[in-house]
Amino acid sequence: MPSKHRSDALAAIHETAADLHRVGGMDQKTMRKFDALCLTPIQEMTPKKIRALRTREKASQTVFAAYLNVTPGLVSKWERGEKHPQGASLKLLSLVDKKGLEVVA
Amino acid sequence: MPSKHRSDALAAIHETAADLHRVGGMDQKTMRKFDALCLTPIQEMTPKKIRALRTREKASQTVFAAYLNVTPGLVSKWERGEKHPQGASLKLLSLVDKKGLEVVA
């Protein structure tokens, strides 16, 4: 069940080939919508994936939490399925998944 | 009023010079606490700073929100001071502030 706002970005791209051909004429300031297309899709994060991610980075829950600017207790809850990251938290986890902990340092 | 968990990372570092000298002997897997020290401090984000940040990146609220995986409405609320980003959201904004929108693409 993809939430509505997820498709807002996609909705912003209901421009067809006509726009694409125009991209060449855009200066860097206005080709925002096109950039949005290049966002890495965000997959859901299961408890197992989160823990695997953290252990892959060889960080304790406390340290991992510090990197994400959240509480250690929350990381524990994520890994036990008590709470489910979404929005900015999910984005941050995806970032770490893709690029490693260092990028958020 | 720095929240408690903010100092957890710092609390994890109540190791003195004795530990620091030991760092040389640590392998990469266990020098976590030391890494935590290198986290860029997170400053609070005022509405003005958020808007300045977004306009600096030349993104509409909708596109900006897409990057952060939040709703456009929330970005609007941040910029009007109706809601205050914290935790993962704040971390994400700080990241964009420091490294630009591209790093979260």
Place this chain on the structure above:
DNA sequence: TAAAGTCTAGCACTTAGTGCCATAGATTAC
């Protein structure tokens, strides 16, 4: 003139996230 993008705004609502504390199993120090 219409269509679409941009932002504000309000309202109802859910639940993520915090704070605190107590427990217990590992490690490490002394």
Place this chain on the structure above:
DNA sequence: GTAATCTATGGCACTAAGTGCTAGACTTTA
């Protein structure tokens, strides 16, 4: 051997961040 520290779980109460929806006004593009 035992005290300290790190580790993680778990519970409980609570706040407010964040979502969803919708309508309005303004500006830009076609």
